[in-house]
Structure formats: structure tokens, C-alpha cells
Amino acid sequence: MDKPFFYEGLNEETTICGRCGYCRDVCPAYEVGGWESFSPRGKMALVQAANEQEYPQKLIDRVYQCTLCGACREVCHLNIDTRQMWLDLRQRIAKSGKAPEVMYSLRDTVRDKGNISGEEQSSRLLWSENLDEVPEGLNGKKNPEVLYFLGCVSSLFPAAYSIPQSMVKIMTKVGVNFTTMGAEEMCCGFPLMAAGLTDDIKKLAEENIARIEELSPSCIVMSCPSCLHTWKHEYPRLLNRELPFPVLHSSQYLLKLRQEGRLKLKEKEQIVTYHDPCDLGRNSGIYDEPRQLITSVPGVKLVEMERNRENSLCCGGGGNLEMTDKELAANISDLKVNMIKETGAQTVVTGCQQCKRTMSGAVRKAKARVRVQDLTEFIVSMLDD
Amino acid sequence: MDNHLSELLCNRITDDWWERVTYGRDLAEVPGIMRWALRLETIPDLVARPQNTEEVAALAQYAYSQGIPIIPRGSGSSAFFNSVPVKKGITIDLSGISGILNLDEKQEEVTVGAGQRWEALDKALRQKGWAVRSYPSSAPTATIGGWLNMEGYGIGSLAFGPLSEQVVRLEVVLPDGTIKEVTQASEPAISWFAGSDGTLGLVTKVTLKIRHAPDVEGHWLLSFKDVASLSKAAATVAEEANRPYNLGYYSAHYFDFFRQLGYPAPHGEILAVDYEGNQETVQGGQKIIKQLAGTFGAEILPTEVGVSEWKERFYHMRIKRLGPTLMAAEDWIGVNNLSQYQDSVARLGSRMRTKFYSYGTIVNSQKMTMFTAYRADSRQGLGYIVAMAVTGRLHQLAINLGGHPYSVGLWNTPYLPSIFSKVELAKLKKRKKELDPKGLLNPGKHYTYPSLLPPWFFSFGTRMASLLQRYTGAREKE
Numbered sequence: 001m002d003k004p005f006f007y008e009g010l011n012e013e014t015t016i017c018g019r020c021g022y023c024r025d026v027c028p029a030y031e032v033g034g035w036e037s038f039s040p041r042g043k044m045a046l047v048q049a050a051n052e053q054e055y056p057q058k059l060i061d062r063v064y065q066c067t068l069c070g071a072c073r074e075v076c077h078l079n080i081d082t083r084q085m086w087l088d089l090r091q092r093i094a095k096s097g098k099a100p101e102v103m104y105s106l107r108d109t110v111r112d113k114g115n116i117s118g119e120e121q122s123s124r125l126l127w128s129e130n131l132d133e134v135p136e137g138l139n140g141k142k143n144p145e146v147l148y149f150l151g152c153v154s155s156l157f158p159a160a161y162s163i164p165q166s167m168v169k170i171m172t173k174v175g176v177n178f179t180t181m182g183a184e185e186m187c188c189g190f191p192l193m194a195a196g197l198t199d200d201i202k203k204l205a206e207e208n209i210a211r212i213e214e215l216s217p218s219c220i221v222m223s224c225p226s227c228l229h230t231w232k233h234e235y236p237r238l239l240n241r242e243l244p245f246p247v248l249h250s251s252q253y254l255l256k257l258r259q260e261g262r263l264k265l266k267e268k269e270q271i272v273t274y275h276d277p278c279d280l281g282r283n284s285g286i287y288d289e290p291r292q293l294i295t296s297v298p299g300v301k302l303v304e305m306e307r308n309r310e311n312s313l314c315c316g317g318g319g320n321l322e323m324t325d326k327e328l329a330a331n332i333s334d335l336k337v338n339m340i341k342e343t344g345a346q347t348v349v350t351g352c353q354q355c356k357r358t359m360s361g362a363v364r365k366a367k368a369r370v371r372v373q374d375l376t377e378f379i380v381s382m383l384d385d
Numbered sequence: 386m387d388n389h390l391s392e393l394l395c396n397r398i399t400d401d402w403w404e405r406v407t408y409g410r411d412l413a414e415v416p417g418i419m420r421w422a423l424r425l426e427t428i429p430d431l432v433a434r435p436q437n438t439e440e441v442a443a444l445a446q447y448a449y450s451q452g453i454p455i456i457p458r459g460s461g462s463s464a465f466f467n468s469v470p471v472k473k474g475i476t477i478d479l480s481g482i483s484g485i486l487n488l489d490e491k492q493e494e495v496t497v498g499a500g501q502r503w504e505a506l507d508k509a510l511r512q513k514g515w516a517v518r519s520y521p522s523s524a525p526t527a528t529i530g531g532w533l534n535m536e537g538y539g540i541g542s543l544a545f546g547p548l549s550e551q552v553v554r555l556e557v558v559l560p561d562g563t564i565k566e567v568t569q570a571s572e573p574a575i576s577w578f579a580g581s582d583g584t585l586g587l588v589t590k591v592t593l594k595i596r597h598a599p600d601v602e603g604h605w606l607l608s609f610k611d612v613a614s615l616s617k618a619a620a621t622v623a624e625e626a627n628r629p630y631n632l633g634y635y636s637a638h639y640f641d642f643f644r645q646l647g648y649p650a651p652h653g654e655i656l657a658v659d660y661e662g663n664q665e666t667v668q669g670g671q672k673i674i675k676q677l678a679g680t681f682g683a684e685i686l687p688t689e690v691g692v693s694e695w696k697e698r699f700y701h702m703r704i705k706r707l708g709p710t711l712m713a714a715e716d717w718i719g720v721n722n723l724s725q726y727q728d729s730v731a732r733l734g735s736r737m738r739t740k741f742y743s744y745g746t747i748v749n750s751q752k753m754t755m756f757t758a759y760r761a762d763s764r765q766g767l768g769y770i771v772a773m774a775v776t777g778r779l780h781q782l783a784i785n786l787g788g789h790p791y792s793v794g795l796w797n798t799p800y801l802p803s804i805f806s807k808v809e810l811a812k813l814k815k816r817k818k819e820l821d822p823k824g825l826l827n828p829g830k831h832y833t834y835p836s837l838l839p840p841w842f843f844s845f846g847t848r849m850a851s852l853l854q855r856y857t858g859a860r861e862k863e
Contacts, residue, residue, distance in 0.1 A: 015763060015764060016705060016709040018412055020412065025502055025525060034434055035399070035432075075525065077705070078702070078706050
């Protein structure tokens with residue numbers, strides 16, 4: 001039976017919390033921060049000690065010094081949906097005007113520009129300029145087999161450009177009829193949810209869905225797990241209706257192509273480990289498909305990290321943490337790199353551009369001899385010539 | 386804060402109230418009015434997070450010279466206020482002193498920092514073909530030092546005895562800051578510190594006996610129609626030459642609550658029998674279980690149910706969701722008294738209109754720990770205080786049958802006369818005076834009860850207050 005999770009309100013759940021501390025020992029922020037107040041049970045103690053109308057600065061800091069990875073929820077003795085609790089607390093804090101200033105700036109940026117970078121929306125296709133050949137109908141083609149939703153990071157941050165480039169190369173090679181939303185793709189709203197500023201998300205959802213309905217794809221594929229989570233779990237709740245098309249993560253779609261025999265890969269001996277992105281694994285329940293895809297490459301040996309699947313250690317890049325406490329995020333990434341190194345793998349593959357970016361930085365800092373790749377990059381390097 | 390301390394620990398010591406308040410309780414929810422009435426000062430003045438023995442020693446020296454209480458804390462996962470201050474002072478969070486320091490495969494021993502968590506240690510050892518011998522049911526978070534300072538009985542105790550018997554060596558910082566190596570034969574000995582609630586020294590390193598990681602595991606549940614047959618079966622199997630690794634008891638009501646939460650759960654009075662070892666041991670165990678079921682009229686439940694319950698062995702508190710508070714009494718009782726105990730609990734439940742559930746661990750053919758719990762709501766004011774008083778009635782049921790409360794901490798001090806004989810208590814107090822003449826290490830615990838809670842008054846008070854439970858307690862859905 002799937003484990004049920006509950007969230008019946010802040011007061012109820014902080015009373016139900018037994019203070020057993022199971023959450024403390026899987027919490028990356030606690031492991032790095034060291035003080036009980038970083039831990040989930042510590043934050044609940046702060047909530048109970050505080051006046052609900054006026055949260056102390058310590059609690060505000062700790063609530064935003066969290067990657068929203070959800071590891072605490074997995075081990076919770078009382079099945080508290082702790083991730084929901086942190087989001088609820090962020091909303092309460094943001095509503096009171098006491099969230100970190102950078103969260104309000106982020107909201108304004110998304111409101112003004114439609115994306116998190118502050119670039120003009122027209123920049124959303126810059127990544128495609130480096131392709132050997134820009135596929136016909138890359139932007140706004142109607143009735144495609146696949147609509148590839150890139151997400152803000154892949155579209156607008158050059159360090160992540162190789163992810164959409166890889167995905168497009170794979171789909172072109174396989175002969176998939178696909179398109180993107182180009183400049184009309186809007187931020188999915190996930191960063192606003194993590195900020196605690198949720199008012200604009202419904203509008204973003206409506207705009208994204210309306211545009212996609214015009215294009216009428218058979219399915220949507222996303223390489224960003226946070227977009228995926230928002231689309232699959234938040235949009236139906238916000239709009240009170242099911243999505244009119246299936247939404248898949250790139251790992252699911254590429255595995256499907258592989259199983260259908262459309263995606264042909266060459267043999268290469270290498271040892272690979274896989275990092276479960278929090279929004280793909282714990283928060284969306286997708287653990288097997290990325291592993292099946294990786295191990296479908298002839299010659300590849302997959303070795304697991306000490307913490308994997310439901311118990312995976314966050315890379316440090318989630319929950320807008322880098323915006324509020326860069327050092328804490330970097331220290332969590334260092335823990336991740338140590339865990340990767342212990343596997344002896346030559347490559348760590350993940351399914352998230354944010355995880356890839358965070359781990360790449362930490363691997364560089366640690367001078368570790370490990371290649372960090374998104375699944376799309378890994379697969380494109382294995383395409384059969 | 387004294388400069389000496391900030392120089393010693395830099396940013397690993399704090400007097401920030403919002404940090405200190407998170408160290409002001411454990412699993413037990415104690416209403417403010419009760420803390421006030423008993424004059425308990427549960428928020429420490431300072432919290433320190435040392436990372437090595439030398440820092441612990443320097444902290445102890447400082448506190449000793451200044452006459453400040455110090456309170457050692459592992460994960461704070463007990464419920465007796467063992468690691469919660471009652472007279473403020475410096476809480477020393479020992480979580481940072483952890484990790485495997487040495488694995489001696491020849492001697493079958495591992496040395497760890499005392500703040501090492503049990504489950505993590507076991508996982509790390511299993512990667513090298515070894516395993517811990519026993520562990521607490523709070524293993525995901527409980528520390529090695531913390532469990533040693535409790536009584537140290539839990540999963541695997543049937544096979545390997547209490548933790549104190551598995552410890553080869555301790556490194557202890559005494560209250561004056563002296564660092565001492567302690568063995569089974571030294572003076573003071575390991576037995577002094579085991580179950581002492583951290584009142585004699587700060588344990589910083591532990592060397593433990595370990596076992597070869599089992600090749601095979603077998604987990605079975607036997608469902609009995611009555612508790613008397615179950616207790617006889619438990620005593621019988623605990624006497625077998627091929628005795629199980631672990632034996633657990635679950636009352637029928639325990640699983641009623643789980644069903645209420647939506648979990649699939651077995652019916653009947655349940656005996657969990659767990660075998661670990663080589664193929665021969667586990668296959669032999671399976672034969673014993675079949676014989677046991679035949680002799681005592683039990684049903685062997687499908688294997689997957691046994692395995693599923695084994696996986697849930699660290700999650701006995703799930704029922705708290707129905708609470709939202711859980712009140713409980715944990716006691717030692719005789720295995721042969723289990724049936725009488727459960728009959729008494731049922732009668733008490735009927736009188737109080739309160740549904741109790743129990744689970745226990747059989748540690749040998751004679752004795753077992755028994756955890757009996759019920760729902761409450763800590764936000765209820767008087768109703769909650771009444772509910773707390775009911776624990777006194779449950780302890781009394783165990784005492785009436787020759788048992789006594791498990792662990793002392795703060796909350797079981799009114800039961801000191803039941804837990805220890807006068808001679809034993811005098812011996813413990815002598816040790817305390819010898820090692821901690823100023824009474825600064827975890828004061829207010831283990832040796833004496835709060836002045837407002839003398840045993841006679843406590844017993845009378847809990848009896849009177851609990852009479853109201855019939856009217857104020859949580860009502861169960863039938």
C-alpha cells in the first residue's frame with residue numbers, strides 16, 4: 001500500500017508531530033546547519049513556541065533555509081506531509097510581508113517577464129541557435145506528437161542549453177514530430193510556489209494550458225521535474241480539472257522510444273550512478289524509468305549511491321535555497337558530491353537541469369573526476385551513428 | 386555568554402532563545418502549568434555542539450568550575466525527560482561526535498562516537514559484512530550513547546542481552562572534565578553508566594561487540610485467540626536452543642488503531658517471531674514456529690504480513706495521528722503475567738471508557754517490556770492532565786504484578802521505590818556522590834523525585850485525577 005500523507009493544518013500537525021527526530025537525520029539543511037532549529041522537528045518546535053500572528057526571524061530564516069526536498073516526509077513517523085507544511089508556512093510568511101526580499105523580486109520578475117531570469121521572452125529560443133540544424137517547426141507547430149516544454153532554466157540559462165539541444169537532437173534523430181512553445185512558454189509557477197507567493201500561479205497555468213490547447217499535441221514532455229510536478233499536481237488542483245493531455249518526464253518519454261525500438265543506442269562500457277531529483281522522485285514518484293533508460297544502454301553498469309530513490313539526498317539546489325542562503329546550498333552540494341565519489345562512478349546522471357547545474361558546480365569545486373550529465377545529454381552521447 | 390566558551394566552540398555554542406527552546410522537550414508533551422507547578426526550568430541557558438572529546442571535557446571543566454548544570458543530549462528521542470533540563474544549565478548536544486572510528490574485525494568490535502545513530506551504524510556495518518547485535522525501536526534517530534544511558538533493551542535483546550553486556554569499552558568525560566576509559570572490570574565500570582540517564586558522565590566513545598551480518602532473515606506473525614496461549618508460546622520459544630533473534634507482542638487493539646488509519650493489519654493477539662542468521666537457523670526457526678502454532682492453537686499469518694510488520698518496527702507511534710497526543714506507560718512485566726496484565730488493562734479501559742493498545746518486547750523467557758498507550762489531546766488543559774494521570778494507573782497495574790516502570794529519567798522518579806530496592810538506590814546514590822559530588826550532571830533525574838511529587842502523593846494524585854478520565858478522555862469510534 002502506498003504510504004498516505006496528511007496535512008490537516010499547521011496547528012494540528014505541529015501537535016501531532018511526536019518529535020521523534022527521524023526527520024532530523026535525513027534533513028540536508030540540518031546536516032549542514034547543525035542546529036536543531038534547522039531540522040523539521042525543530043521548525044515545528046519554533047512554530048509552537050511562536051505567536052502565530054508574528055513569526056520570529058529565526059523561524060522565517062529556517063523555513064526558507066530548506067530545499068523542500070521532502071526527505072522528512074518520507075520518514076515521518078506520523079505521515080505528516082511536511083513538504084506541504086513548509087509551503088504553507090512560506091505562504092503565511094510571504095503574506096505577512098516578511099519573506100526574504102528576493103522572493104518578492106522573483107515574483108515581480110515573473111509577473112513582468114513571464115520567466116525567472118528577467119530576460120525578454122524572445123530569448124527563450126537562443127539555445128537553438130547553436131544547433132547544427134534548427135528543425136522545422138521547432139516553435140509553435142500545430143498537432144505535434146510531442147510538445148517539449150523546456151522550463152525557464154533550460155531556455156534561458158546558457159549553462160543548461162545543452163539539455164534542450166540534446167533532447168531536440170534525440171527527437172530529430174528518432175523522427176519524432178515535435179514542437180516547442182518558444183517565446184510563448186511561460187514560467188510554470190513552481191518558483192513562486194516555493195517562494196510562498198502563489199497568487200499568480202493560476203494565471204500562469206491558464207496561459208500555458210490555453211496556448212498548448214491551441215497547438216493540440218498528443219503529449220507534453222518536460223525535462224524539468226519541477227515543471228512536471230507543477231503541471232501534474234498543482235495545475236489540476238488550481239484549475240479544478242484534469243489536464244487534457246498526458247504529461248511525461250523526458251526519462252519516461254525516452255524510455256518509451258527505447259522500448260518501441262525507435263531509439264537506438266550504441267554500446268559503451270562505463271560505470272554510472274543516478275541522482276534522483278527530489279521533484280522527480282519523492283515528489284512525483286518517478287524512480288524506475290530513469291534507471292531503466294540508463295541500464296538500457298549496452299555496457300553501462302548502474303551503481304546506486306548510499307542514499308537513493310525515496311531516501312535520496314538533495315543536491316542542494318531546491319526550494320529557492322540558493323536565493324536565500326548560497327553557502328548552505330553549496331555545503332549540501334558538497335555532501336552530495338562526497339556520496340557520488342563513494343560510488344566510484346565515472347558519470348553521475350540526473351533528470352533535472354537544476355540538479356545538474358548544482359552538482360556540476362560542486363564537482364568542479366571538489367576537483368572530482370566525475371562527469372555530470374542530464375539524462376538527455378547522456379542519451380545523446382550514446383546515439384547510434 | 387562567557388568569552389571562554391565562545392572561543393572554545395566558536396559558532397557551535399549559543400544563548401539564542403529561539404535555538405534553546407528547541408532543546409526544551411523530548412517526546413513527552415508537558416503542559417506549561419505542570420512545568421511551572423513542578424518548577425521545571427526546561428529551556429537551557431546555553432546549547433553547545435562539541436565535535437570531539439576534548440571540547441566536551443573543556444565544557445565540563447568550565448561548568449564544574451562555575452557550578453552550572455550540564456545536560457547531555459543525544460537525539461532527544463526518549464520520553465522521560467532524560468535529556469531535558471529541569472534546572473536550566475548547558476545542554477551538550479552530542480550528535481556531532483559520531484562516525485565509525487575503528488572496526489576491529491578480528492575482535493568483532495566497532496568503536497564509534499557516542500552520537501552515532503543506530504540505524505546508520507547498522508547500515509554501514511552491513512556493507513562490510515557485519516551488523517549490530519541489538520538496537521532500539523527508535524534506531525533511525527537514537528544514538529549509541531543515548532540508548533546506553535537508557536536501559537538498552539530492544540530489538541535483538543532476546544538473542545544478545547542488554548546493550549550494557551555488549552559494550553567493551555567506553556570513553557567518558559566525568560563531571561569535573563576528567564577523561565576516563567571505562568571497561569566491564571574497571572572502577573567505575575560500564576554497568577555504572579548503563580541506564581544512568583547521563584547523570585554520572587558524558588559518554589563520548591563506545592566500543593561494541595558486533596555480529597556477522599545475517600545471511601537470511603525470517604519474520605513471522607502468529608495470531609492467537611487469547612493472550613494466555615500467546616504468553617506460554619513466547620516463553621516456550623524463548624527457551625529454545627535455537628531461540629529467535631527477536632520476539633514482539635502486539636495486542637489486538639494495537640492493530641485496530643492501524644486499521645483506523647487505513648493500514649492493512651492482522652487480527653488477534655499477535656506474537657512476532659524474527660529469526661536471523663544462516664539458512665539452518667532460519668529454517669530451524671520456521672519448524673519451531675509451526676510446532677508452536679500447533680501446540681498453542683495459533684495461526685501463522687502469510688509471510689508478507691510478517692515482513693511488512695518487521696519493516697514497520699521503527700514506527701509504533703503512527704497511531705499518534707489519531708491522538709493528536711499519545712500517552713503511554715512503559716513497564717517491565719513477567720511474560721507469565723502478560724495475560725493478567727492485559728485483563729487488568731481491559732478492566733481499567735472499561736472503567737475509564739478508554740481504549741488502550743499495547744506492544745512489547747520479550748527479552749527472555751521471564752520478562753518483557755510492555756508499552757501501553759492511549760489517545761489524548763495536549764491542547765485540552767484539564768482533560769490532558771487527567772489523561773496524564775492515567776499513566777500512573779497503568780504503571781500500578783504492572784507494579785501489582787511484580788513489574789515496574791522501564792527507565793527512570795524524570796517522570797518515573799516517583800516510582801523509585803518500585804524500580805530499585807533501598808539497597809540498590811543507596812548504592813546508586815553513592816556512585817553519584819563519588820563521581821559528581823556537586824550534583825551538576827543532569828540534575829533532578831534518576832535518584833530523587835521532585836519535592837512536590839513524593840511517591841505517596843503522586844500515587845494518590847494520579848488515582849484521584851484519573852477518575853475523571855471516564856468523562857474527559859478521548860472517545861473511540863466503535
